Amino acid sequence: MMNQLRQILLERIGSGGPLSFRDFMDAALYHPEHGYYRSGRKRIGREGDFFTSSHVHAAFGELVAGQIREMADPFTGRRSSFWIIEAGPGEGHLAADMMRALRPVSPGDPARFRLGLVETSPALRRVQRRSLEKAGCLEGTVWWESLDELAGEPARNGCLVANELLDALPVHRVVIRKGRLREIFVSARDGEFVETEGEPVGKEIAAYLREEKIRLEEGQQAEVNLGALEWARATARVIGNGYWIVIDYGYPARELYAPERARGTLLSYHRHRASEEFYRDVGERDLTAHLNFTALIRAAERAGWRSCGITNQMRFLISMGLLERIESIAGRADVGSVRERLALRQLIQPGGMGEQFKVLIFRRGEVSGDLRGLRDPFHAGMVGVEGTA
């Protein structure tokens, strides 16, 4: 079958010239009709291309909900709701698992929590609606296409959650040639996409690298995710008193841009196989790059967030009670329990989800930074703001 997006992009390059890699990736993932996240095909889970934690086991969402419950406790008795705003909810499993766990336990309980979902893809919004309906948590949920839609409204009390959103934002790619910063563009030759290099578009990329004191080596490639910084600013406008939980893979700047990462971190995922085939089956493969946590923390703090800490998913989930969940089914030998134990372990797998995913928590307004999920489960005390656990 002809790949229509490929055709559209080749024509766009033919008439308008090379695209920045950022614009190419934006179209590959988010073209309104043919983009990877827009076409309505199954992308996440066993039949898709990659797993997210919320597709591994519902305990992930339930334990994140436990952290949100602690965050919301000081707001008990207030008239206004405590908002949970999830950005980039995928198929809605995390939202459904969180809301199921936070549902009022008896009919007399006040509905303290309200859910808002920020999603650009109409196809995924439909899937999210079905997931929430199935979990019995659809009532009262609102959707926004972007946080900009909340611009005129008063800031809310609540918690924003972004699990694997920021790594799915389109990135600029750069390379050093003869000591100079060049940007990677996507051009076309004989009907195929080819990479070319040129002057970076705008001054922001160079300013970003300067600010982070990043010195790339000759020939070294790297990604620059300006969109993540924009999210840090946008989220700060939405929350008055509350938190932002970011769960994603990434490194501090000095590790992300270290010389041994000569080709950067951009990867393409197709049927659970990672590769560097960025231009193959365009619109049918996920593209993703690791985050620069140093830049994210700096942008968030500049926007008015305060960092509570950074830990990894293993420590976060263990602090929130994951081992007790495993323990509760330890003696059972039926297939269901064995599968469940394996899935729970996968969430905290060293070298896998447990260590690759980091959990960053930011706060704003009159709320405490002393949070259970950031306590170190192995040593007494809290994990540091700078530490990468």
Ligand SMILES: C[S@@+](CC[C@H](N)C(=O)[O-])C[C@H]1O[C@@H](n2cnc3c(N)ncnc32)[C@H](O)[C@@H]1O
């Ligand atoms: C990798 S998926 C997230 C997975 C999901 N959080 C989970 O737990 O399974 C990325 C999601 O971010 C959404 N997304 C990407 N850019 C967005 C944007 N600018 N605003 C809102 N959602 C966006 C995608 O459509 C998709 O739902």
